[in-house]
Amino acid sequence: MEKKTSVVKLFMIPIVMFGFGYLMVPIYDVFCDITGINGKTGRVSASQAASLEKQQERTIKVEFTSTVNQDGSWDFAPDMPTMVVHPGEPYTTTFTARNKLDEQLISQSVPSVAPSKAAAHFNKTECFCFVEQKFAAFEERAMPLTFIIDPDIPEDVDIVTLSYTLFTKPHNG
Template identity: 40%
Template sequence: MGENRQLLGKLIVIAVAMFGFAYALNPFYRQICEALGLNILTQKDGTVAVDGNTQVDKSRDVTIEFDGNAQGPWRFRPTVSSLSVHPGELTTVTYEVVNTQPREMNAQAIPSYAPQNAMQYFKKVECFCFNQQTLKPNEARQMPVVFYIDPKLPRDVKTITLSYTFFEVGGGLVKTAAQ
C-alpha cells in the first residue's frame, strides 16, 4: 500500500509540473513569435492587432442610398440617407421606427433594391427584416442593418438603393365574442 501512495504522490507532482511548464510556456512562445514576426497577435502597445479584410476592394466606391416607407401608423426612416462604401467592407446602418399608436403592434419590414440586379450582391449579415418586430405603445426603436457589398458587383453599378417597407402584421384585428 505504501508503494501505491508513493507512486500517486510522484504522479501528482509530475502532473502539477507539466501544468506549470505549459502555463509558463505561453508567454515564452509569444515572445519568440514576436521576435521572429510570426503569428503576431499583439502590437507593441498591447492592443490586439486586427488585419484588414483582404477581400475589400478599395479601388472603388459604391454609394448606398437608404429609404424607408411605412404602411400604417408608423414613423419609419433610416438615420442616414446615403453612405459610400468599398465592396467587401462590413458596414452598419440604423433605421428608426416609432409606433405612434397607444397599442402594441407587430410589424415586418420587406426590402427592395434598385437596380434590381444589385440584390444578389447586397449581403446582409444582420437585419431587423429577418424577424417580425413587436413594438409597445408609442415605443421608438433603433434597428441595425449590418451588410457588405459583394466585390463581384459589376463595375458599372455605382449606386444601390436599399428601401424597406414597414407594415403591420395581423392588421390590428381584435376578436370579439361573436367571432
C-alpha cells in the same frame, strides 16, 4: 374499359394542375432569389462576409429609403440617408421606427434593392428585417442592419438603393 382509363387520366390533369398552382409559390421565390428580379437581397454569415476580398479603391454609394404601408400608425426612416462604401467591407447603419398608437404592434419590414442586377450582390449579415419586431405602445427604437456588398457586383453599378417597406402584422400576439 378504354374509356374509363382515359377519363381517370383526364381527371388527373386538373388535380396535378391545382397542385402546380401552389407549386408556383416556391418556384416564384426561388426564381426571384436566383435572379434578384424582385429586388430580394442576399443573406450571408459573418464568417463568409469576413472572407470576402476588400476593394479599397472602388466606392459605391448606398441610398436608403423607407415607406410605411397603408396606415398612419408608424414613423419609419433611415438614420443616415446615404453611405459611401467599399465592396467587401461590412457596414452597419440603423433605421428608426416609432409606434404612434397606444397599443402593442408588430412590424415586419420588407427590403428591396434597385437596380435589380445589384440585388443578388447586396448581402446582409444581420438585419431587423430578418424577424418580426415587436413595439410597445409609443415605443421608438433604432433597428440595426449590417450589410456587405459582394466584390463581384457589376462594374457599372455605382449607386445602390436599399428600400424598406414597413408592414403591420395583421394578427397581434
